[in-house]
Amino acid sequence: NAGVTQTPKFQVLKTGQSMTLQCAQDMNHNSMYWYRQDPGMGLRLIYYSASEGTTDKGEVPNGYNVSRLNKREFSLRLESAAPSQTSVYFCASSEAQVTSYEQYFGPGTRLTVT
């Protein structure tokens, strides 16, 4: 099993450009998440999908959109990138059961917006 995979690993954008970050998991998990990690701030939830066909906003959704394409894939789109979106982005997945709620993370995408 590859677990959670993310593409690309690195990306540099100019202000105003758009891009989509891809995420896929092969653990048959119901729930998927997008986080951003900034120094000294831990991880902040951008959007999540509790199950296929549903998406909800997290703590910092402004400037982002998501698509739960199927059970395996959950993409994050920046329509008009801003320097404030320079960050490391992590995708994660989990089962929805209380006893196994831990999340499994991908390797991350390091995004720089100039």
Add this chain to the structure above:
Amino acid sequence: AQSVAQPEDQVNVAEGNPLTVKCTYSVSGNPYLFWYVQYPNRGLQFLLKYITGDNLVKGSYGFEAEFNKSQTSFHLKKPSALVSDSALYFCAVRDSISSGSARQLTFGSGTQLTVLP
């Protein structure tokens, strides 16, 4: 609202000595608590969790954590630190009773652990 505090940005410990990484939390109901570790340029890896039951939880790589309800703490511990334990450690909490996005994990700001040879 739920929150997590990791009061120490940096913890240094000598190899072979015991280590403690501190975490306190705030939730409305009963907490579900987690520890994750992040090595440089990698994603987070799950270490251990407390859902219910025994207050002392054992996890991967010899780590353990003690849930203390009265002090609302969930400190991560290891009896004998290794240089390879050097990494960024995150505590996370989830409320057992809230709904919607409030049921998602809230992460602390992280503690950089450095084990000195």
